[in-house]
Amino acid sequence: MVSTTLVLGLTVMTLIGFTIAGMWYSQGRVGSIEDLITARNQAGANRTTATLVASVMGVWILFAAPEAGAGFGVAAVIGYAVGEAVPMYVYSRLGPRIRDLIPSGHSLTEYARARYGTAMYGFVVIVSGLYMFVFVAAELTGIAGALAFVADVPQWQTATLVGGFVLLYTGYGGLRASIFTDTVQAVIVIPLLAVAFAATVLALGGPTSVIGNITATDPTLLNPTAAAGFQFGLALAFAILGAELLNQTWWQRIYAGTDSESVTTAFRRATILNGVIVFIAAFLGVVATGHTDIVTDPASTAYNADVAFFVLLQTAVPEWVIVVVVLLALSLVMSSVDTLFNALSSLITVDLAQIYTESTDRQLQWIARGFTLCIAFAAVYVSVRAQSVLRLFFLADLLGTALAFPLVYGLYSERLTGVGALIGSLSGLTVGLAYFPDLRGFITAIPLVGPVLPSADPLYLTAFGGSFLTSIAVTIVISRLTTTRFDLDTLGTEITRLDDPIADGGQACAEESASTSSDIESNEHTSER
Incomplete structure (x- = not known):
């Protein structure tokens, strides 16, 4: 076991440095609420790529991804990699559409409110907020467990330190601080992951030895068409796409x-980078199963697949x-937690600005920072009581697979109500x-429901795939039967900048922010060339 003092010292130094x-x-x-939660038009293709990679690459890739690989082999590894790559490609197509229809937008919830009305808006707020909060809690659970x-x-010490320091710079600098630190973290994370993977393989005797030991332990782990692994991998692809x-x-x-x-280019680059990074991380779980005593039965009290990579580290490197x-884990967790703090606070702040139109810019900034503080406290509390990081995601993923298609289909269909x-x-x-x-x-305990339920799917494919495909089919059928038409052009006029209606100097602040944005954009384009 590594020295506690050494690890704590490195943790605090890393946290202070990024803060x-x-x-x-x-x-x-940060001169206005727009600057705090949006950082509109500030990042070129290179910086956007970096923040996309860093934001998604949380510490879960050292827990959840290897856990899937350890339990189901290379088929699940491929599924996880594809699952993380596909959403980035989808957003490379959605991004320009969203910017075109809602040029002054901020959040998916304000879009849901303007496009679908109160009921669907409420559902989107609950599901999106729950997913991102679970993500934060899972990240803190992962780094604390590591x-x-x-x-x-x-x-509790690790969760409090990480949550506290990230809260400092995100509460102060908002999305601008997050994007900047993401850029630095991406530059650090990719080399550290490569070093960790290469050093682990070399410590185990090289690639030939690694593959040989895996084959000797369980040859099905390297079979990409193994039934259980393929089903679980496909389930992950559905789950991650829906949630993202x-x-x-x-x-x-x-x-x-x-x-x-720039947005299209960045998301396409992230499609490849995220897929490769997750593949490497998940494959470490397969390596661990071939070289250490990894228990993959969730019902067993000795279950340790959720820390498979760290079991391997302690015994072999x-x-x-x-x-x-x-250091890799700390960089990963900070890059995703700061992003999620900002995302969650922006949801609430944007919605409050639409509901309470008399709110001043300063009031909205304090609301955003106060809500971020509440999120941090709640996430730390949940993290010290959570168990499997992978299981933490699954309920939120299920909600996402049901809601994802109906939400984004409204960007294209005028007939969907x-x-x-x-x-x-x-x-x-x-x-x-x-x-x-x-x-x-819980479900089987509901009167009249339990006896008619089908058997549960332990590989999750029927749950995630069934949820996703059913929502697609039902949504398309209903939209075809509807005679009502929604004018998509009204989204751009109904959703406006938060500093537009602010009086007493708000317009001057908006103009100053726009000027600053123009200067930064010009400088960044110059540097990227």
Whole structure:
């Protein structure tokens, strides 16, 4: 076990370093609520790519991805990689459409409200907020579990330190600070992951030895068409796609890009990079199963697939590699947690600005920062009580698979109504819950429901795939039967900048922000050339 003092020292130094960098960069750049939560048109293709990679690459890739690989082999590894790549490609197509229809937008919830009305809007707020909060809690759970496992650091200490320091620079600098630190973290994360993977393989005797040991342990782990692994991998692809389409993180970055071309380029690059990174991380779980005693039965009290990579580190690699992984884990968790803090606070702030139109710019800024503080406290509390990181995501993923298609289909279909979108979402959720294994005890206890339920799917494919495909089918059928037409052009006039209606100097602030944006955009284009 690595020295607790050493790991704590590295943790605090890393946290302080990124906090100072984020606060330094955002100093003097946050003049309005728009600057705090949007950073509109600020990031070129290179910086947007970096923040897309860093934002999605949380510490879960060292837990959830290897857990899937350890349990189901290379088929699940491929599924996980594809699942993380596909949403980025989808957003490369959605991004320009969103910017074109809603040029002054901020969040997916304000779009849902304007496009579908109150009922669907409420459902989107709940599902999107729940997913991102679970993501934050899972990230803090992961980093706390990692440091407890390798250095016996108390989980509450790690969660509090990480949550507290990230809160400092995100509360101060908002999305601008997050994008800047994401850029730095991406530059650090990719080399550290490559070093950790290469050092682990070399410590185990090289690629030939690694593959040989995996084959000797269980040859089906390397079979991409193995039935169980293929089904679980496909289930992950459905789950991740559905959840990411409900992630406010990506809507923010669509508007942070300098133009539609930059957004498209960045998301296409992230499609490849995210897929490759997740493949490497998930494959480490397969490697662990071939070289250490990994228990993959969730019902067993000895279950340790959720920390498969760290079990491998402790038994097979030098201490310096573990230190590298600790630094990697810290960079990963900060890059995703700061992003999610900003995304969650922006949802609430934008909605409050639309409801309480008399709110001043300063009031909205304090609301955003106060809500971020509440999120941080709640996430730390949940993280010290959570267990499997992978299981934390699954309920939120199920909600996402039901809601994703009806939400984005409204960007293209004029015939889909709010009632139709809600029916499509609830239909998908009903099918998903019918096969979902994790809530089986609660669902079967419902009178008249339990006896008619089908058997749960332990591989989740019927739950996630059924939810996603059902919502698609029902939504399209309902839209075809509807005679009502919605004018999509009204989205651009109904959704406006938050600083537009602010009196007493608000317009001057908006003009100053626009001028600053223009200067930064010009400088960034020059540097990228």
